[in-house]
Amino acid sequence: MHNQTTQTQVGVKENQVQFILLVVINLFVGSMVGLERTILPILGEERFGLASMSAALSFIVSFGFSKAVMNFFAGDLADRMGRKQVLLIGWGIGLFVPIMVIFAHAWWVVIIANIFLGVNQALTWSMTVNMKVDLAKSTQRGLAVGFNEFAGYIGVAIMAAVSGYVASTFSLSPEPFYIGIVLVIIGFILSLIVQNTDQHMKAQAKQQKKESDPVSTWEVFKRTSWKNPNLSSNSFAGLATNLKDGMAWGLFPIFLASGGLSVGQIGTVVAVYPAAWGVFQLFTGVWSDKIGRKKLIVTGMFVQALSLWLILIVDTYPLWLIGAILLGIGTAMVYPTILASISDVAHPEWRATSMGIYRFWRDSGYAFGALIAGILADMINVNWAIGLVAILPFISGIIAWTKLKETLQVEA
Secondary structure, eight states, X not given: OHHHHHHOOXXXXXXXXXXXXXXXXXXXXXXXXXXXXXXXXXXXXXXXXXXXXXXXXXXXXXXXXXXXXXXXXXXXXXXXXXXXXXXXXXXXXXXXXHHHHHHOSSHHHHHHHHHHHHHHXXXXXXXHHHHHHHHSOGGGHHHHHHHHHHHHHHHHHHHHHHHHHHXXXXXXXXXXXXXXXXXXXXXXXXXXXXXXXXXXXXXXXXXSOOOSSOOOHHHHHHIIIIISHHHHHHHHHHHHHHHHHHHHHHHHHHHHHHTTOOHHHHHHHHHHHHHHHHHXXXXXXXXXXXXXXXXXXXXXXXXXXXXXXXXHHOOSHHHHHHHHHHHHXXXXXXXXXXXXXXXXXXXXXXXXXXXXXXXXXXXXXXXXXXXXXXXXXXXXXXXXXXXXXXXXXXXXXXXXXXXXXXXXXXXX
């Protein structure tokens, strides 16, 4: 036993081969979403004769809810079964997605494929985050999560471009989805090679004082959702952030088109926002390890709200680009930082469960955002919908400012 603990060293440098392998795996995880982002709404319109808005909405809603619900179970499963096993199951389920879309004869098949995609994303993305946090020291969690989210979102961006190119060269289906089958096979093989991180998690748990009794999943749910002020204000910040993203996904193209932008310009503004979000996470995660979590979370929530209001006030292409970049930066300030903050607070023995519950609240924001944005846009108009949705991140910033205590513990 003594030999086992001496072998298990915690730290990114001490585990750099495993860490890099997990970064690469998450690039493939993100690519699975990127594969669909460009093609699905067009496929819905051209092949299944749907109005693009309802196609986009049904896709976002089915994906958002299935990912949210599965996130809830993923952390608990990881704590019971082990990280690597859950990661492999996630890839296995992912194989259904491209195959179902290739053979889809009706739109409902595509929606069910997206439920499988949500499950695949919840199991694989949750595990790559948890495994990196297991490997990292407490002063490296921001770095670990930042690299994970950066890789995932770069995967989304690259594959969105690649699938669009393949679709325009060949056809909307099946050619782009053949890439999906290859992505799953590579992701699965890489996940077979990666080592389980359960020993690293146990080594961290030993360093912290033991929880007196085992904590039930329901107790962790209560702590993460409302009982613990640090965990609950983080959960609300995550929900507000993704609710805004679900709205942006659905409404930005319509808003910018009414502002007189060309399709190419709209594409650029819409792409610049997640690109800034992806790239800046490399820096914000590490930065939170130095200056603490609270400053970045509070400021990031305010930056998101103000960027949305800026986008509404201005009316020229260059200023909309600046607004989109600022929105991406605001999102990048909070996205890896909240995950790092939750892993600061949650005991290693129930950390994966707590992070799963946080991701349940965060990713249900996608579905709620798409639904609320659609209803508000129909009832009032698109501008009002964007402006009203921006109030939520602003309120969340105030809650984090008043309730959230600094969670970064500096090791001696």
